[in-house]
Amino acid sequence: MNVKSILGIVLTLVGLIGLIYGGIDFTKGGVSQASFVYVIMGGIFFFAGVGLIRSTRA
Template sequence: MNIKKILGLVLTLLGIGGLIYTAILYVNGSGEFKILAVYGILGAIFFFSGMGLIKRLGSSNE
């Protein structure tokens, strides 16, 4: 397996984990807005960068 595909998978999974953690904190009401924003933004960045990397590698003919 290509190292870039593994990195894309890891980034995507970290992003999903961050977004789920943000949702859990929000539902429980145990998070301040700043903390929720930081986790949510970082989760979104990781998720979309991982998905973009996977999509870009999937469309190339290596």
């Protein structure tokens, strides 16, 4: 495994955790600015990680 693949996996996991945490916050009725930040940043990290994994696979 090279460094790009490992970084892609880490970004994907961090993004997934952010999306899950934001979703849990939404379901608890806490629709605040922090919930939107978790979901948006989680989505950015998740899709960046998936794109990085896709681009490094040969």
